[in-house]
Structures are given as structure tokens and as C-alpha cells.
Amino acid sequence: MAITKINVGPIHPSTHGVLRLVVHLDGDTIVKVEPHIGFLHRGVEKLVETRMYMQSHPYMEKIDYMAPMSVDELYVATVEKAMGIEVNERAQYVRVVLLELQRIASHLFWVGSICNDLGQLFTTFMWGFRDRDMALRLLEVATGQRMFYVNMRLGGLARDIPEGFAEEVIEFLDYLEKRLKDYEKFIEKNPIFIQRMKGIGRLSRSEALDLGVTGQVLRTSGVSYDVRKNNPYYVYEKLNFNPVVLTGGDNLARYKARVLEIKESIRLIRNALGNMPEGSALGMPVKLVSPPLKNRMVTVSRENPRGEEMMYMVGDPQKPYRLSIRAPTFINLSALDYMARENRFADLFSIMGTLDLVMADVDR
Amino acid sequence: MKIDREAVEETIETMKKQGFEYLVKITAVDYVKNIEVIYFLRNIDKNQDFTLEVDLDPSDLWIPTIIKIHRSADWYEREMSEMFGIEIKGRKAKRLLLEKWDGRPSPLRKNFVWGQPYES
Amino acid sequence: MSIDSIIENAINSHSLAVSLAGLIAYGIVIAILIFAFSYFFGWFERKLIAKSQYRHGPTYVGKYGILQNFADLVKLLAKEIIIPENANKVLISLAPVVLVALNVFIIFLIPFSPALQASNLGLGLLLIFVVLGFTPIILFIIGFASGNKFSDISAQRSVLMLISYELPMIIVVATLALFTGSYSINGIIAAQARLPFAILMPIGFFVFFVAMLAELERPPFDTREADSELIAGWLTDLSAPYYALALLLDYTRMLLGGLLISILFLGGWDGPFLPAPLWLLIKAFLVAVFITIIRITTMRMRVDKILKFGWIWLMPLALLNMVITFFLFL
Numbered sequence: 060m061a062i063t064k065i066n067v068g069p070i071h072p073s074t075h076g077v078l079r080l081v082v083h084l085d086g087d088t089i090v091k092v093e094p095h096i097g098f099l100h101r102g103v104e105k106l107v108e109t110r111m112y113m114q115s116h117p118y119m120e121k122i123d124y125m126a127p128m129s130v131d132e133l134y135v136a137t138v139e140k141a142m143g144i145e146v147n148e149r150a151q152y153v154r155v156v157l158l159e160l161q162r163i164a165s166h167l168f169w170v171g172s173i174c175n176d177l178g179q180l181f182t183t184f185m186w187g188f189r190d191r192d193m194a195l196r197l198l199e200v201a202t203g204q205r206m207f208y209v210n211m212r213l214g215g216l217a218r219d220i221p222e223g224f225a226e227e228v229i230e231f232l233d234y235l236e237k238r239l240k241d242y243e244k245f246i247e248k249n250p251i252f253i254q255r256m257k258g259i260g261r262l263s264r265s266e267a268l269d270l271g272v273t274g275q276v277l278r279t280s281g282v283s284y285d286v287r288k289n290n291p292y293y294v295y296e297k298l299n300f301n302p303v304v305l306t307g308g309d310n311l312a313r314y315k316a317r318v319l320e321i322k323e324s325i326r327l328i329r330n331a332l333g334n335m336p337e338g339s340a341l342g343m344p345v346k347l348v349s350p351p352l353k354n355r356m357v358t359v360s361r362e363n364p365r366g367e368e369m370m371y372m373v374g375d376p377q378k379p380y381r382l383s384i385r386a387p388t389f390i391n392l393s394a395l396d397y398m399a400r401e402n403r404f405a406d407l408f409s410i411m412g413t414l415d416l417v418m419a420d421v422d423r
Numbered sequence: 424m425k426i427d428r429e430a431v432e433e434t435i436e437t438m439k440k441q442g443f444e445y446l447v448k449i450t451a452v453d454y455v456k457n458i459e460v461i462y463f464l465r466n467i468d469k470n471q472d473f474t475l476e477v478d479l480d481p482s483d484l485w486i487p488t489i490i491k492i493h494r495s496a497d498w499y500e501r502e503m504s505e506m507f508g509i510e511i512k513g514r515k516a517k518r519l520l521l522e523k524w525d526g527r528p529s530p531l532r533k534n535f536v537w538g539q540p541y542e543s
Numbered sequence: 544m545s546i547d548s549i550i551e552n553a554i555n556s557h558s559l560a561v562s563l564a565g566l567i568a569y570g571i572v573i574a575i576l577i578f579a580f581s582y583f584f585g586w587f588e589r590k591l592i593a594k595s596q597y598r599h600g601p602t603y604v605g606k607y608g609i610l611q612n613f614a615d616l617v618k619l620l621a622k623e624i625i626i627p628e629n630a631n632k633v634l635i636s637l638a639p640v641v642l643v644a645l646n647v648f649i650i651f652l653i654p655f656s657p658a659l660q661a662s663n664l665g666l667g668l669l670l671i672f673v674v675l676g677f678t679p680i681i682l683f684i685i686g687f688a689s690g691n692k693f694s695d696i697s698a699q700r701s702v703l704m705l706i707s708y709e710l711p712m713i714i715v716v717a718t719l720a721l722f723t724g725s726y727s728i729n730g731i732i733a734a735q736a737r738l739p740f741a742i743l744m745p746i747g748f749f750v751f752f753v754a755m756l757a758e759l760e761r762p763p764f765d766t767r768e769a770d771s772e773l774i775a776g777w778l779t780d781l782s783a784p785y786y787a788l789a790l791l792l793d794y795t796r797m798l799l800g801g802l803l804i805s806i807l808f809l810g811g812w813d814g815p816f817l818p819a820p821l822w823l824l825i826k827a828f829l830v831a832v833f834i835t836i837i838r839i840t841t842m843r844m845r846v847d848k849i850l851k852f853g854w855i856w857l858m859p860l861a862l863l864n865m866v867i868t869f870f871l872f873l
Contacts, residue, residue, distance in 0.1 A: 065692050073771040087696075087847065097521040104506075105530055109537045176771050178762065178843025185596035251763050251842045268444050268467070271495020282467060284445075289470050358463070358474075371461070373452055381531075383450040385463075393498040404696070405772050405845045422521060 076418030143353030215342025274366025581794035622783030629690030656819035697776030707853030801827030
């Protein structure tokens with residue numbers, strides 16, 4: 060049968076941003092997928108070279124608009140490492156709480172949107188959106204902003220969490236734990252969901268390593284690599300953290316991994332709130348003149364909700380000389396071609412959904 | 424560790440046999456006098472990271488591909504070649520990944536000054 | 544006031560005009576009914592879906608947003624008609640109209656009470672399912688006439704769907720007809736006076752219901768207009784007024800599906816206290832609401848799985864239903 064070429068995107072209901080795919084179909088079977096990216100390429104890496112260290116800080120969050128806090132923190136941590144600044148202990152705990160709340164928000168949104176990709180009528184999408192908004196409200200309470208926080212400062216935070224924040228968070232976590240059972244009933248008990256997800260887009264351990272995928276896609280293929288465990292930062296070591304590692308490597312495993320990660324994050328937040336020391340969590344005020352540089356070349360890795368995000372920075376006294384960002388979704392998207400081959404056209408979108416793409420992160 | 428570009432393929436292959444089977448990132452830095460290409464490799468079982476650096480002369484910019492060793496190198500190499508104008512030898516030339524570029528200096532090189540309008 | 548009696552009257556009294564006037568009046572009543580039902584159901588569906596998703600649904604236009612769909616309709620009708628270059632202009636503008644006309648025609652054939660019916664054709668059931676069988680073919684035509692690849696895929700899926708659910712549905716209907724010994728709808732409803740067929744033959748009811756879901760393009764069988772894959776399938780290139788027609792059609796077909804299920808399996812207009820047409824409409828409405836609840840909860844099945852499901856489950860079940868019916872009751 061002749062090969063049909065279909066152009067999906069840049070504007071399409073389920074490409075999660077501006078992604079264009081040229082899909083080669085043989086009947087209903089995918090022969091090849093060519094992702095065309097770059098529609099959101101803003102040249103962040105170049106822009107950073109022209110600005111002072113803390114001037115480019117607010118721009119960094121826009122790289123990953125589904126989880127801005129994680130990039131916010133990553134950039135500040137990179138600068139901190141270059142300047143040899145220690146983060147005070149309370150700030151470490153607060154950062155962990157905020158990062159995990161952000162992870163929960165990001166994953167809740169994902170759980171909703173995957174059902175939408177599978178053709179549900181926005182029901183789970185709205186549920187996820189609503190619960191995510193509660194997490195965002197908590198972040199707003201803590202930082203003053205709903206989405207783009209710019210809350211990290213060198214050595215600490217711009218503002219400490221307010222009084223009564225811990226109780227509110229715990230209330231939300233209790234609610235969320237109940238809610239997750241609803242999700243389980245609603246989604247996992249649905250035979251059509253299982254039928255559409257099981258065994259689709261399978262990646263074995265060696266394939267996953269070869270393709271360089273990261274985050275849940277890597278961990279569900281049986282590779283135990285979570286930056287929070289393998290290369291711990293802040294207080295993750297003390298918080299009794301177990302990475303979610305599953306075997307199977309298919310869409311269903313990736314779904315389960317994300318739901319389990321929400322549960323793991325709930326546990327982490329509870330532990331962190333329980334052990335949080337008193338004191339000040341404030342960091343240095345923003346100044347154009349930065350502290351002197353200690354290390355010229357630094358590499359910092361963080362476990363973003365989507366996978367391992369890494370920054371490699373070569374510093375100059377006032378500006379970064381070069382900042383290279385390893386985007387987790389960039390490499391996950393490059394594996395889409397391999398994963399989607401020999402699957403049905405309808406499954407392309409569920410596979411793409413489980414990669415959890417954020418196009419701004421792919422293109423930078 | 425600094426190596427020559429002729430030794431890149433061989434070194435990375437040896438590293439892969441020793442357990443460094445995960446390629447984290449390939450990137451480059453323009454130091455004006457030379458351009459440094461950096462390979463971040465990782466041994467997941469032993470939890471070790473390793474960095475390989477290759478210095479290139481700006482007048483003779485090419486580096487061999489490692490796509491046969493690590494398939495994940497594909498997009499990294501394309502991005503790097505686009506951003507720094509480094510030719511990747513040994514692989515098919517493909518369409519540009521991120522930008523539609525029209526012969527200006529490559530964007531992440533230091534001779535591309537940000538904010539100045541380009542005159543052809 | 545049936546067609547037969549009109550013809551009879553016309554032959555006897557040479558006053559065709561009187562009976563024709565009656566028929567036209569009946570047609571107008573049915574048209575108003577269809578529009579009112581579609582409108583009300585459209586609003587109710589939006590509210591129901593909104594409530595299940597913690598939203599409010601339409602609230603702004605009219606009391607409880609009841610005029611929202613009307614506002615949408617006016618907006619759509621006021622828009623420019625754009626027909627893509629690749630599309631077949633005649634087919635793409637004609638087919639949606641034909642589609643609506645066919646579905647309205649089927650509802651016109653359905654009796655609403657022993658007194659309120661356009662025709663008491665002996666072969667009414669057969670005629671209804673013949674006309675119903677045209678719908679996927681017309682969707683297929685629209686898909687190919689649109690001239691874009693998403694609609695093409697939608698058209699291909701339309702055919703696949705056709706061969707997977709149409710046959711079991713017809714077998715169940717044939718079982719019903721053979722069991723009651725009549726192809727007329729009045730006969731089938733009369734046979735359910737004691738016990739509705741939904742209780743008498745549950746397997747047949749299940750098969751027919753699932754097949755009807757597929758016929759109506761409701762989830763989990765909405766692969767033809769799968770919005771997360773095919774943008775909107777055969778609707779992709781329909782311009783605003785045609786799209787409005789297609790939306791109207793969507794609700795008309797819900798009414799049609801509800802009516803057919805209630806007539807064939809739920810006892811038709813039989814029921815205490817209320818007048819017969821009202822009973823039928825209430826049953827049809829409840830069936831439509833049930834279909835909407837399914838729509839809210841399920842994901843979409845893949846088209847090859849539907850084909851498999853149709854031939855591995857629906858087809859044998861339909862045959863089993865036939866065998867059981869004949870051995871137990873005849």
C-alpha cells in the first residue's frame with residue numbers, strides 16, 4: 060500500500076503547543092514520524108549571555124511553563140554553585156516543599172491531559188485542572204504569584220512561607236490522597252483506558268538507555284535513575300525518599316509512575332514540613348553586581364517533573380559566558396519517532412502524551 | 424578529560440563498554456580562540472558522571488558523529504551543529520532542527536552579537 | 544391520518560388537498576418537536592457535562608443559560624461560508640443537508656402514539672433501517688469530498704465502523720421482526736404490552752444499544768470525529784452553517800437513537816397516567832441522558848479494536864440472541 064504523509068500541527072488539538080509532526084502512514088500503521096520543532100525557539104541560551112546573572116532569572120521560568128518553579132530553582136542553584144553560596148537550612152526545606160508541590164501540580168495536569176488525548180470528553184482534564192489549581196493556590200500563598208514565581212534568591216528565598224502555610228498544605232494533601240482514589244476508580248478501572256495504554260510505545264531498558272530518554276520514560280523501563288536519589292541535593296537524603304522505578308516501559312507504566320510520584324511527593328512534603336527547622340529562609344537581595352565567582356564551570360542537575368534538567372554554565376564575573384540547558388523533553392521528543400513506529404495512528408497521540416511535552420522546554 | 428577529535432569515536436565506544444552507556448548531553452562553548460565540544464557521559468549502575476572535552480580550531484570546524492554509538496546523540500549533534508556551525512562528519516545532512524538559518528554567523532558563536540540587526 | 548388512509552381517502556373522496564393539509568400539519572408538528580427536543584437536549588447535555596466536571600456550563604444567555612445554544616446557532620449562521628479548494632463543492636454543501644433531511648425523514652416515519660403517526664406501513668421498520676444505513680455512507684462521502692487527509696482517514700474509519708456494527712444491529716432487528724411476526728412498528732409495540740423486549744431479550748438489547756452508540760458516533764465509538772487525533776474528522780472542513788447543521792444533526796440523531804431504542808426495547812409509548820407521545824419522549828430523553836453519561840466517562844476505542852469487538856462479541860451475541868429467542872419462545 061502506498062505511504063500516506065500526514066501533516067499534524069503546528070496547530071492541532073493534541074500537540075500540546077506548537078509542534079509539527081510529519082507522519083508517514085502505511086494504512087493505519089505508522090512508518091515514520093518526523094518532528095519539526097523550533098516554533099518556540101527564543102534563543103534563551105544566547106539571551107542569557109547578554110544579561111547580568113540575576114537579570115535573566117525571571118526569564119528562566121518561562122522555559123518550562125508547566126513547572127516554572129523547577130527551572131527557577133535550577134538556575135539559581137547553578138549560579139549559587141558558581142559563586143560558592145550555601146543555601147541556609149530552612150530555605151532548603153522550603154525549596155523542597157515548593158518543588159514537590161510544583162511536581163504535584165504538573166503531574167495532576169498531565170493525568171488530566173492524557174485522558175483527553177485518549178478521547179475523553181475533558182472530564183478528567185477538568186478534574187486534574189481543578190486539583191492542580193489548588194496546588195497553584197498554595198504556591199501563590201507561599202510566593203505571591205500563581206505561575207511565574209521568581210521566588211528563589213541566592214542562598215535562600217525571596218520570602219519565607221507565611222504562618223499557617225503548613226496546615227493548609229497538609230489539608231490539601233489529605234484532600235488529594237482521597238481524590239487520587241477517585242482518579243484510580245475513574246481511570247484505571249476503565250477497560251478502554253487499559254486497552255489503549257497497555258503495551259503501547261514499549262521501550263526496553265537497553266533501548267531507553269540508547270535513546271537517552273529521561274525522567275519517567277527512563278524509570279519505567281527499569282532504569283533506576285532519579286537525580287533526587289542518585290545525586291541528592293538539598294535535604295532529599297534526609298527525607299527517606301524512594302524513586303518510583305517500574306518495569307514494562309509502556310504507556311500504562313508511565314501513567315502509573317506519574318501517579319505514584321504524586322504519592323511519593325505527598326510523602327516528601329509531609330516529611331519536610333514535619334522536620335522544618337526554625338530560622339530565616341531569606342536569601343540575598345537582588346543586586347546587579349554579583350558576588351565573586353568561585354567556580355568557572357559548573358554543572359547542576361535537577362529532577363524536573365518531566366525528567367532530568369541540567370544546566371552547564373561557564374561563568375564570567377558579571378554575566379554567564381555560556382549557559383547550556385539540557386531539556387528533558389527535547390531528548391524525549393527525539394525518541395518519539397522510534398517509539399511510535401509500527402503503532403496505530405491513534406496511538407501516536409497517547410505516546411506523545413506520555414512523554415509529557417512542553418514545547419517551550421523543547422525549543423528553549 | 425581532554426581528547427583529540429580523531430579519538431572521539433574510539434574513546435566513547437570504549438567508555439560505553441566500560442558502562443558509560445547513557446549520553447546526557449553534547450554541547451559546545453565558543454572560547455573565540457578555540458571551540459570546545461563537551462560530551463557528558465554517565466554510568467548509571469555505578470552512578471558516575473564523566474566529561475569528555477574536545478578542542479576545535481575555529482578555522483577547521485568538524486567533529487565525527489557518534490550517532491552509531493549513542494542514538495541519543497542525533498538531535499544534540501544537530502542542535503550543536505546549527506548553533507555553532509560545527510560540521511558533523513559521517514552522518515547524512517538533515518534539515519535544520521531549530522532555526523531556519525540563512526548564512527549568518529551561527530547564533531551561539533561569540534561573533535554573533537545579540538541585538539544588532541544583520542546586514543547581508 | 545396515515546399515508547395509506549390518505550391515498551385511500553384521495554381515491555374515495557377526491558379530496559387529496561384535505562389529507563395533504565393534515566400531513567403537512569403533522570410534518571410541521573414533528574419538525575417543531577425535533578427542534579425543541581434537540582434544543583432542550585443540547586442545553587441539558589451541556590449542563591450535565593459541566594456539572595460532572597465541576598463547571599457551571601452556560602449561565603449568561605437567558606435564565607440558566609438556556610438561550611446559549613441559540614446564540615451559538617445565530618453566530619454560526621452569520622459566518623462566512625468557506626469551502627476549501629480541494630473540496631468537492633457540490634457534495635460538501637449538499638451532503639450535510641441530505642444528512643439532516645434523511646434523519647428528519649426517519650423520525651417522521653416513527654409513530655408517536657396509536658393516533659399520532661404519519662404512516663402505518665407494514666414495512667415501516669425495514670424502511671427506517673434502510674434509511675438509517677445511508678448515514679455512514681453520507682459521512683463517508685463528506686469525508687472524501689472535503690479533500691483533506693484528516694477527513695479522508697475519517698471516511699476510511701466510517702467504512703470500518705459500518706462493517707463492524709451494522710450487521711449485528713440488523714440481525715437483532717430481524718430477530719425482533721421474526722419474533723413478533725410483523726415489520727410494522729405498531730405491531731412491535733403491541734407485542735411489548737406485557738413485557739418490554741429489554742427484559743425478554745437482554746442480550747439483544749445490549750447488542751442493539753452498543754450498535755446504536757456506534758451508529759450515533761457517541762463515545763467510546765466516536766472514532767470518525769475523534770477530535771484529539773483527526774481534529775474533527777469529517778467535520779473538519781465544514782463551514783459555519785454546515786457545521787451548525789451538523790451540530791443540530793448530532794442532537795436530532797440522539798432523539799432518533801432514543802426513540803428507536805425505546806420503541807424496539809422499552810415498550811414504546813406504553814405507560815400509565817401520561818399520554819402516549821409524552822411517554823415515548825420521556826423514554827427517549829432518558830436513553831439520551833444515559834448515552835451522555837457514557838460519553839462523559841469513557842475514552843475512545845481504537846478503530847481496529849472496534850472492528851474486533853464487533854466481530855468477536857457483538858456478532859456472536861446477536862446470533863446467540865436469535866437462537867435463544869427461537870428456541871425459548873417459538
